[in-house]
Amino acid sequence: MSETFSGIARDGAARAGVLRTAHGEVPTPAFMPVGTKGTVKSVDPDELRALGAGIVLGNAYHLHFRPGEELIAELGGLHAFMGWDGPILTDSGGFQVFSLRDTLLEVDDDGVTFRSVYDGAPERFTPELAARVQERLGSDVAMCLDICLPAGTDRSELEEAVRRTTLWAQQQRDLPRAPGQLRFAITQGGLDGELRRRSSAELVALGFDGYAIGGLSVGEHREPMFDATTEAAAFLPEEKPRYFMGIGDPEGVLEVISRGVDMFDCVLPTRTARTGSALTREGRLNLRNARFARDQRPLEEGCPCPACTRFSRAYVRHLVNQQEILGLRLLSLHNLRFLLDLVAAARRAIERGEFLSWKEEALEGAKGAM
Numbered sequence: 001m002s003e004t005f006s007g008i009a010r011d012g013a014a015r016a017g018v019l020r021t022a023h024g025e026v027p028t029p030a031f032m033p034v035g036t037k038g039t040v041k042s043v044d045p046d047e048l049r050a051l052g053a054g055i056v057l058g059n060a061y062h063l064h065f066r067p068g069e070e071l072i073a074e075l076g077g078l079h080a081f082m083g084w085d086g087p088i089l090t091d092s093g094g095f096q097v098f099s100l101r102d103t104l105l106e107v108d109d110d111g112v113t114f115r116s117v118y119d120g121a122p123e124r125f126t127p128e129l130a131a132r133v134q135e136r137l138g139s140d141v142a143m144c145l146d147i148c149l150p151a152g153t154d155r156s157e158l159e160e161a162v163r164r165t166t167l168w169a170q171q172q173r174d175l176p177r178a179p180g181q182l183r184f185a186i187t188q189g190g191l192d193g194e195l196r197r198r199s200s201a202e203l204v205a206l207g208f209d210g211y212a213i214g215g216l217s218v219g220e221h222r223e224p225m226f227d228a229t230t231e232a233a234a235f236l237p238e239e240k241p242r243y244f245m246g247i248g249d250p251e252g253v254l255e256v257i258s259r260g261v262d263m264f265d266c267v268l269p270t271r272t273a274r275t276g277s278a279l280t281r282e283g284r285l286n287l288r289n290a291r292f293a294r295d296q297r298p299l300e301e302g303c304p305c306p307a308c309t310r311f312s313r314a315y316v317r318h319l320v321n322q323q324e325i326l327g328l329r330l331l332s333l334h335n336l337r338f339l340l341d342l343v344a345a346a347r348r349a350i351e352r353g354e355f356l357s358w359k360e361e362a363l364e365g366a367k368g369a370m
């Protein structure tokens, strides 16, 4: 086992371990709340810590344009800037560039040209820029620039994306990094088993601190997505951490853990909160529903979050309907706690060697929470 990652327990393909970073250790499997613009929307760092978050995600695309990595570096780096002294993973910006399809201008072997969502000006991301932005931000884990394509892309285009993603990772691999910063490569290949294996094998041959499974959860059906996860993970080394990008529903999280994934991120808990919904063991509750008007129970019985320990569903419903900021905050705190607790329970089940039976039971109730 490497210094960066060590396994503690294994149950089938599922693993419990520890990721070591310059700002502390992260027990895995780990859910990473998303702080796109240097904040997990409406939740402060002390609250994040109390909810059980061990690592948060920042977004190089957005921070590069607003307020800019040089300004953040001048103010002491992203940890100091956002008041979070725990581990931070930053994505490279590739996902934003390629998911905002109508802003794309040109892709070549050296990078990608696109229009910024902020002012429409033509901009260019290259492996050099991705390395430099993340070096200046000072994150603990930096990601390689990659090409992420939507579901349904034809094979020749996927193959070209795999080729360029490897080429860019090779260019980014040895560039300067922040002290102690880890660098993860991102595998691509869509749902094509052969391309997934090729992408994993090529990136592993280059040698990185960890590997992400990218280009999934982009609009495809669930079963083929899980199969592709198995294919992608099969060629990744045991001793390195594996990160599935962009999954956060209860079923999805447990399914990727069962396939050997250690880390994942998603905006789902906070986005769901903004739609007025709570994640619970019995499924998703839409607090706008009139049936909660006189419901004195907490969002979830027994949940230790700030929303459930003090407030009723009826009160949260009132706040949501009146678009009060506290309603959004309480739902965000609860939803983050729900997912972080689910993943912590998964870790304990792996340690006990009971992950599969525990997972079936956990998903019985949570089916509606997807």
Ligand SMILES: [Zn+2]
Residues within 6 Å of the ligand: 299, 300, 303, 304, 305, 306, 307, 308, 309, 333, 334, 337
């Ligand atoms: Zn709660």
